[in-house]
Amino acid sequence: MMGPSKMTTIHVLIIDDDDDLLEISKRFVNKIDDTIEITTVNSGKRGLEILASMYFDVVVCDFQMEKMNGLDVLKTIREQQNQIPFIMFTGHSHEQIAIQALNLGATNYLTKTGNPKTLYTELVHLIRRAVEHDRTERALRESEELYRSLVEASPDAVFVFNLEGKILRLNQQAKRLLGIENIEEIIGKDYRYWLVGKQAKTANIEFEKLVRGEALSQREYKFTLENGEPITVEAHSTSLKNSHGEPVGILAVVRDITRRNAIEEEIRISEERLRSLANNIDSAIWLSSPSNPSKIIYLNPGFEQIWEVPVEHALQNPEVFTESIHPEDKARVETAIADFVREQIDYNLQYRILTGQGELKWIWAKGFFILGKEKGVRQFGGIAQDITEWKKTQKALEESLTQFDRLFAASINGVALCDTSGILKQANSAILDMLGYEHNELIGKNISEFTVQEYHEDFFRTLSEMRIDTQIRSLKYEYYHKNGTRIPVSLNIWTNIDQNDEIIGYWIIIRDISKQKDMIEKLSESKEKYRRERERLSELAHHMRHDLVAGLQNIEAFSELIKDNMDFKLIDRIRENARQMRKVLDRSVELADAGLVIGKMQQTDMAKLVDEVAYRVIPENVTVEHKNLPIVKCDREKIEQVLHNILTNAIQHGKAKTIVVFSQELESELQIVIRNDGESIPDKIRKQIFRGDYFLRTSESLGMQIVRRIIEAHGWSITLDEGEPVSFRISIPRK
Structure with a gap:
């Protein structure tokens, strides 16, 4: 197509x-x-x-x-x-x-x-x-x-910093310049990371100027790379501004000029060496006559590439230089060059030219001096570079950083800037939402106006104690919402410094920690409740053991005395029953002391478990039947304890002759019903049978309160049906 x-x-x-x-x-x-x-x-x-x-x-x-x-x-x-x-x-x-x-x-x-x-x-x-x-x-x-193509295709390293000097973006050339494998290694690092001594101080001064939105900055710096290698770079930096003209970041185009500096050193030693090297770079280089600084005697081929004017023509017609300058930039450039020649003041400029083909280009130009043996000025020189593509990249990055500013404004954390007295100068929408104010209502207020009174003294003392080198301070206060409610918040505070290293205010990150505080309080309440339950369970278990162990010892003693006169099988059952009860009681105390009700969970066949319990506790004149009993996941020994208790009570207190254990399936739960034909339970006992302060004390019973605790610890429930026959109903949720 x-x-x-x-x-x-x-x-x-x-x-x-x-x-x-x-x-x-x-x-x-x-x-x-x-x-x-x-x-x-x-x-x-x-x-x-x-x-x-x-x-x-x-x-x-x-x-x-x-x-x-x-x-x-x-x-x-x-x-x-x-x-x-x-x-x-x-x-x-x-x-x-x-x-x-x-x-x-x-x-x-x-x-x-x-x-x-x-x-x-x-x-x-x-x-x-x-x-x-x-x-x-x-x-x-x-x-x-x-x-995107311009940034990545740029021959120079391109960095974007936030107003705190942290790296936000960089291109592949920057990665190669710094000798790193992974760009993520340096995202968030400070621009001074590779600078030392006076270099860092100079960079600070230039950076603060850029933060204020002042003129472009072009500086040379000495970097020390991760491997210890020193390099010299040339940084062209400018402020990135939003649609309101406010700085939102810094753009720096950095070129490794270590080799170029070496070339310039050789230029001072040998003019011929300068020509040899200059002919192989894409920048334009010029040299003036030692006797007449206004006369250009050398131009390299790079001039013709940039200006699109033959070198010979330019040497014969020096007016080409001034005539090519864009009319809007001409006065500024001519003044800088005049000062350069007259006052020996270096110039470092960016300006526009119109080439011999009528094309508009941006030029970066720098003037320098070549000293003679007597250290007097012998000759002037200069270098110029086409930065048109860099300018286009700069504009594209400014537009991109506008999006960063929008993201900053949409931060879920409150971000505020106040002056040294606590007056709010800036606040994002998260703070407005948190406190319920409109922007014009909040800006200009002192932070103390919505800070709970008891925190005022600590807050202003913290501000007064902060210095330039103070680490970020973390605090927890309470703020007032516009409607009067109190909001617990956490604060991170650090200083806002001007170009003179003076504190002019404070940046504050504010987070609403209401939910966090509620969770801590609930956790504390839960721990206290657990402690009380543990103490209560331990006390109950020890009390039960004290009441029942003596009776169990008697059972064992009597078993030995009558062993010769009774059915040995029956005596063995009595002895086994006593040992099993002691084992269950000991384990109950052990688990209670550990704050537990149930132990290891395992798949348990309820039909087999009913048969085992019946064998130990049911006399021969009592019938125990079971129908359709399921396999359930439970603490087998504790559920055995439950069955033991219910079956024993049915015989001892209800005089039951037939006990039937069966299951019923409902939509949301499975029910196990233990039904007997014994005497009905009196209303007085029926109402108290599962109460925490009531349990049956008999030689065969561990108490229905323990039954309830074991059942509920499994996440189940137990009820006693109204009327007759006597039916205990254990409900097991399907989920």
């Missing part, structure tokens, strides 16, 4: 299977706007073929056509990644068709109804609007790509 025409003509492809309508459309459109060139085809397939071989600015297509309708044409174009504007021009007025077209990427939708002149006037309007929008979008994309 051919590229777009550079003329103002708009190329339109109209697709419709009605040949008469194609002719009408072409005539009406050309009559309304003769800058629109119409190409017509009578099928969707033919339209796609011609679109692939010719350039068009917009496609106008009918919906209802044989073989391939308008939606099919549109879908095919978009599948080919072609974003050409597409207008659906059809006699169908169904809203659904319009919606489908727009969803597939149609630019607009127009029905073929109404007065022809009005209809085609609207069509022309839609065509022009679609093309203008498409061309604007394309130009914007090309501009952004050009900006």
Whole structure:
């Protein structure tokens, strides 16, 4: 497909299977706007073929056509990644068709109804609007790509700093200059990281000027790289400003001039060596006559590359230099050069020239002196470099930093600047939202006006104690919201320094820590509650053990005495039962002392567990049955303790003859029911049976309160059904 025409003509492809309508459309459109060139085809397939071989600015297509309708044409174009504007021009007025077209990427939708002149006037309007929008979008994309290309293609290192001197961005050339592998290694580092001694102080002075938005800065600095290698760089720096003219960052274009300095040293030793070296660089170099400083006797080939004027012509016509200076810059440049010659004051300038071909270029030029043996001025020299591309890069970066400023304003943390007395000078939207003020309400207020009174003294003492070299101070205070509520906040404060190293105010980062404070308080409450529960559980367990161990010892003793006169199998069951109860009690005390109710969880077959407990505690005259019991994850020994307690109580207190254990499945939970045919539980006991300060004290029972605690520690619940038969119901949530 051919590229777009550079003329103002708009190329339109109209697709419709009605040949008469194609002719009408072409005539009406050309009559309304003769800058629109119409190409017509009578099928969707033919339209796609011609679109692939010719350039068009917009496609106008009918919906209802044989073989391939308008939606099919549109879908095919978009599948080919072609974003050409597409207008659906059809006699169908169904809203659904319009919606489908727009969803597939149609630019607009127009029905073929109404007065022809009005209809085609609207069509022309839609065509022009679609093309203008498409061309604007394309130009914007090309501009952004050009900006990125300029920065990365720059032969010089490009750095962008924030107003605190921290590196925000740099290009690949900067990475090579500093000898680093990963750009992320130096993002956020201070510009003085590679400077030492007087170099750092000089850089500070220049940086502060730039922060205030003063003139461009061009300086040479000595860097010490990570590997210890010293290099000399030339930094061209300027302030980056927002749309209000306020500095938002610093742009520095840095060139390694270590080699150039060596060249200049050789120039002082040998003029011939200067010529040899100068002929191989792309900068323009000039030398004046020792006897007549106003006469240029040498120009290198770099001059011709920049000025686009032959060296011989310039040497014979020195007025070329002044005549090439842009009229708006001429007076400034001529004054600097005159001072250079008369007062021997170095000049370091950026200005514009008009080349021999009429092209506008930006030049950086520096004048220097060549000293003789007597250290008197023998000769003047100068070097000039084309910085046109750098200037373009600078402009693109300024626009980019405007976006950084917007991001700063949208920070989720409050950022404020106050003077030395605490008066707010700047505040971002996060602070306004936090405190409930409008911008004009907050700026000009003293911070103490919304600081809770008890923190005033500490706050102003902190400010008074801060020095230039003071580290960031972190504080926790409370602020008043505009509605009077108190907000706990954390502050990070550091000094704002002017170019004279004087403190002129303070930067403050403010964070709302309400949620953090609430979480700490809840954690403290939870710890206290846990401590009390642990003490209560431990006390209960020790008390139970004290009451029951003696009885268990008696059981073992009596078992030995009657062993010779009784059924040995029964005696073994009594002895095993006693040992098991002692084991459970000891483990309960151990777990209670550790603040625990349950131990290791494991998959447990409830049917087998019921059989084991029944074997130990159920007399032969009592029947225990179980039906459909599940496998559950639990502390097996503790659930065994629960079953032991409930079954023993049914026999000892309820005189039960039949006990049935079965399960019921509900939508949200699984229930295990333990039912017996014994005596009903009196209302007085029924109401207290699960209370924390009540448990049954018998030789066989560990207490229903322990049962409740074990069940609840598993995340389950236990209830006693109303009425008869006596039924304990353990509910296990499915989740």
